[in-house]
Amino acid sequence: xxxSVVFNGKLxxxxxxxxxxxxxxxxxxxxxxxxxxxxxxREDAFGLNSEFxxxxxxxxxxxxxxxxxxxxxxxxFSSLVTVLSLGVALLFATQADKNLKGASVYKTLMIxxxxxxxxxxxxxxxxxxxxxxxxxxxxxRFMGFNWNPMLDGTHAMILVVMAAVWKQVAYNxxxxxxxxxxIPKSVIEAGAIDGAGPLRRFWTIIFPLLSPTTFFLLVVxxxxxxxxxxxxxxxxxxxGPAGSTxxxxxxxxxxxxxxxxxxxxxxxxxxxxxxxxxxxxxQFRYVERKVQY
Amino acid sequence: MVEHRPLRDLVAYLVLSLGVVIFAFPVYVAFVASTYDAATxxxxxxxxxxxxxxxxxxxxxxxxxxxxxxxQPVGVLLANSFITAIGIALGKIFISILSAFAIVYFRFPFRxxxxxxxxITLMLPVEVRIYPTYKIVADLRMLDTYxxxxxxxxxxxxxxxLFRQFFMTIPDELLEASRIDGAGPLRFFWDTLxxxxxxxxxxxxxxxxxxxxxxxLWPLLITTKxxxxxxxxxxxxxxxxxxxxxxxxxxxxxxxxxxxxxxxVVVFMQRLFVKGLVxxxx
Numbered sequence: 091x092x093x094s095v096v097f098n099g100k101l102x103x104x105x106x107x108x109x110x111x112x113x114x115x116x117x118x119x120x121x122x123x124x125x126x127x128x129x130x131x132r133e134d135a136f137g138l139n140s141e142f143x144x145x146x147x148x149x150x151x152x153x154x155x156x157x158x159x160x161x162x163x164x165x166x167f168s169s170l171v172t173v174l175s176l177g178v179a180l181l182f183a184t185q186a187d188k189n190l191k192g193a194s195v196y197k198t199l200m201i202x203x204x205x206x207x208x209x210x211x212x213x214x215x216x217x218x219x220x221x222x223x224x225x226x227x228x229x230x231r232f233m234g235f236n237w238n239p240m241l242d243g244t245h246a247m248i249l250v251v252m253a254a255v256w257k258q259v260a261y262n263x264x265x266x267x268x269x270x271x272x273i274p275k276s277v278i279e280a281g282a283i284d285g286a287g288p289l290r291r292f293w294t295i296i297f298p299l300l301s302p303t304t305f306f307l308l309v310v311x312x313x314x315x316x317x318x319x320x321x322x323x324x325x326x327x328x329x330g331p332a333g334s335t336x337x338x339x340x341x342x343x344x345x346x347x348x349x350x351x352x353x354x355x356x357x358x359x360x361x362x363x364x365x366x367x368x369x370x371x372x373q374f375r376y377v378e379r380k381v382q383y
Numbered sequence: 384m385v386e387h388r389p390l391r392d393l394v395a396y397l398v399l400s401l402g403v404v405i406f407a408f409p410v411y412v413a414f415v416a417s418t419y420d421a422a423t424x425x426x427x428x429x430x431x432x433x434x435x436x437x438x439x440x441x442x443x444x445x446x447x448x449x450x451x452x453x454x455q456p457v458g459v460l461l462a463n464s465f466i467t468a469i470g471i472a473l474g475k476i477f478i479s480i481l482s483a484f485a486i487v488y489f490r491f492p493f494r495x496x497x498x499x500x501x502x503i504t505l506m507l508p509v510e511v512r513i514y515p516t517y518k519i520v521a522d523l524r525m526l527d528t529y530x531x532x533x534x535x536x537x538x539x540x541x542x543x544x545l546f547r548q549f550f551m552t553i554p555d556e557l558l559e560a561s562r563i564d565g566a567g568p569l570r571f572f573w574d575t576l577x578x579x580x581x582x583x584x585x586x587x588x589x590x591x592x593x594x595x596x597x598x599x600l601w602p603l604l605i606t607t608k609x610x611x612x613x614x615x616x617x618x619x620x621x622x623x624x625x626x627x628x629x630x631x632x633x634x635x636x637x638x639x640x641x642x643x644x645x646x647x648v649v650v651f652m653q654r655l656f657v658k659g660l661v662x663x664x665x
Contacts, residue, residue, distance in 0.1 A: 095555045096490050097568040106485035107497050110478040113538035118504045121515035129513065182402050185395040198553045198650055199403040205645035206410075207597035210638050213622065214409035217416065223427050223631065225412050256406070266655060286531035288391070303462075317510045325619050339510050343600070346514045355514060362511045370506045 122363070128356035144192040156333065157341070157358075159263065162336040167251065168315040175255045176307060179262030179312040184292070186263075192325075196268070204260035209321030216252035216326045239327070243334025246327045250335055253326060254319045261314075262307050269303035307375040313366070338362060410642065417441070417636035424631045436632070444636040457637050460614040463532075464596055465644070467613055470533040471586045471595030479542025479587075480580065481661045484572055486543070487550040488558070504516040509601055517604050527611045532602055536595065541663045542587055548662070549583045550576070586659030588650050595647045 129147050133140040151157055186196055203211070218226045221238045230237040239245040273296060281291045320339055323329060329336035329344055338343065339362065346355030416424050418437040423429065462516045485491075486498050488633070509516065516535055523529030534573050561571045602613045612620070618641060621634040 093487055093551070093555065093558075095558050097571075099487050099489050099491070099568060103485040103489035103491045103494070106481040106489075109498060110482040110501060110538060110543065113478060113534060114501060114504055116519065117516060117535040117538055117567075118507050119500075121512040121519055122507050124515035124518070125512050182399060185398045187393060188395045190392060190395055190399075194400045196403065199397075200406065201483065201653075201657075202646050202649050203406055203445070205593050205597075205649040206642050207599060207645075209597075209599045209615050209619055210641055211409075213618055213634070213638055216622075217631070217635065218409055218412050223425060223429070225429055225431075228427060233517060259406075261660070264660065268661065313508075317508045320510060321597075321615070324599070324603075325622075339527060342510065343513065352514060360512070362442070363386045366508065367506045371492065378511050 098232050120274045121165050125356045125359045125363075128352060129360045131356075143353070147353040151354055151357045156336075159333060160336050160338050161343045163333075163335065164316070164339075167247065167254075167319075167337055168312055170247075171254045171258065171315045172308065174251070175258040175262055175311060176304070178255065179259045180266050182259070183263050183266035183270055183311075186267055187295075200263050201260040204264075205211075206257060207321060208257060208318055209325040211257040212250070212322035212325035215249060215256065216273040216323070219249055219252075234242045241331055243331055246331055246335050250319070250322055254315065254321045255380070257322075258311060258314060262311070265303055265307055266300070269300050273299050293336075306373070309369055311377050313369060316365070318363070398446060402551040410639070412497050413635040413638050417632055417639055419565065421632055422628055424615070424635075440632050441583030441634045441640070442635045444640070455609040455617070457614060457617065459610060460612055460617040460637075461640065463529075464615070464641070466529055467532045467598070467602070468592045468595035468644075469521060470529060470596075471536050472591035474533055474537035474586055475539070475542045476587055478537060480546050480577075480584070483543045483550060484576065487547055488571075490566065498534075501543050502540050504538060509535065513600065520605055526605050527608050531605050532613070533595075536598065537603060538569055542591075545583060545587060545663055546580065549580060553579060582655075582658070583662070585652075586655045586662065588659075589648055589655045590663055592648060592661035593656075596645045617641075 096199060130142055130144060131140040132146065133141045186193055186200070190196070206214075216239075218224050219237070219239060221227055221231075223242060227237050236242075237245060239249045277295055277299070278291060281295045286294065316337075317339055319337070320343070323337060323340050324343075327335045329340045337360065341363065342355050342358045345351045345358065369383055412429070414427055414434050415431065417440050419434040420436050423434065444456070445461075446456050482497075482501060486494060489569065520526060520531045520535060521529075525534070557575055558571060561575055562589065566574065596613075597615060598613070599615055599619075603616045603619070606612050606616070609620075614637065618634055618637050621630070
């Protein structure tokens with residue numbers, strides 16, 4: 091789509107674009123190209139000299155068992171968070187779509203966690219499940235369950251998943267509710283006249299018509315889990331215990347910290363960039379065309 | 384509705400109420416913890432109703448600061464968070480409305496190129512270019528400054544795309560009319576386009592304020608002075624002392640304070656928030 095009536099201007103459009111282009115070039119393209127360039131270099135321990143080592147950083151990276159562990163952790167973490175937060179949000183959205191009295195109050199009470207910073211969401215959940223102080227950890231222990239997210243990797247994973255889901259449901263809820271409200275009532279009535287019960291109507295009419303929303307949310311949630319949950323992981327577990335909650339993004343941060351393995355960290359950044367570009371491409375290719383029946 | 388069964392409504396109320404309670408529970412516990420003294424919190428027997436130390440704890444957190452965890456009172460961190468969040472929101476609106484204006488209302492060489500240069504930044508979240516960006520900000524001597532906290536986060540395609548989309552819906556007749564009145568591009572922008580865009584500007588502001596307020600990794604990396612930290616990373620610093628010593632009641636008071644502004648924005652500006660959220664994702 092293009093405007094048919096436009097202004098003539100030789101210099102003005104460039105001046106208008108200048109602030110954004112300047113910031114984009116300085117803070118996006120320059121560092122991104124640095125990351126790519128660094129991934130082919132090896133620096134000495136003091137960062138004084140660096141030499142071109144070709145693909146060595148990548149070879150070292152893919153020879154590292156820890157990297158595969160991080161990939162596995164990322165897959166487990168992102169599937170759990172995505173599936174749970176989408177499922178819970180869809181459940182709440184279908185209930186909120188029922189023309190209830192006070193529906194708008196419920197909506198407000200559902201969406202506010204979106205505004206809580208991931209790191210703070212992490213701290214809140216860490217506090218209620220803290221092995222010695224936690225309000226909910228005590229009953230767990232009382233029931234004889236040896237709950238300790240600070241020592242047990244599975245418990246730590248459960249905790250970060252809960253915090254991440256808690257924060258993400260609000261967003262998904264909002265989009266699912268909008269999607270549900272956009273479905274024409276006549277279609278649902280037609281199903282009811284044909285004798286389909288509520289459950290059958292949901293699976294054969296509503297759920298398929300909701301698929302563009304679901305697919306869009308799927309991509310957005312994966313990106314969320316990849317990047318924005320960094321704050322949750324750093325605040326709750328700092329990647330531990332023993333690396334059991336170190337996701338790929340967390341590893342980029344941890345490996346490069348204090349001038350550690352900058353080349354390896356940069357190589358990991360490049361791998362992540364490729365993943366984000368693929369996800370975004372998928373999103374635009376399919377969401378633009380609208381997945382529909 | 385298709386059919387109306389009281390029982391189904393009752394189920395809906397129950398499910399939603401349960402959800403609301405689960406959502407609110409962690410925040411409620413944090414609030415309760417912030418109203419007791421350290422000993423009660425550390426004992427692990429936190430009551431479920433608020434205690435009597437609320438004013439004292441919040442006063443100490445905001446104006447005095449804890450003794451062990453850091454030397455800055457939370458008031459300073461709150462101010463930093465406000466400056467950063469408002470700076471990011473306004474900065475993003477400023478640069479993106481101008482660039483969208485250029486891209487939609489002008490024809491010039493490299494227009495498409497400029498659009499793509501901006502568009503591709505959608506694919507480069509700060510996390511994947513973290514250390515090189517840090518180095519550049521350090522070279523520009525912007526560590527521990529507001530500019531360093533704000534500038535790297537304001538460049539992104541979402542604002543430009545949002546304004547571009549909105550400008551496309553504005554009828555061409557408006558432009559023709561203001562041309563007949565003898566208005567140049569800047570006059571048209573100021574007198575016609577900007578007033579029409581105010582709702583979009585407000586929606587983008589709400590979303591970006593929350594985004595800026597909740598930043599974590601970036602402020603964590605580039606602030607070394609306690610006095611430049613934002614409140615979100617301040618909490619993490621409070622808890623990194625071995626946790627038996629951490630003053631949980633102050634940390635929880637700080638967490639409540641850190642949540643309040645963005646949550647208030649969502650609750651009181653819900654219409655703008657929803658509009659911004661839905662439209663930035665189109």
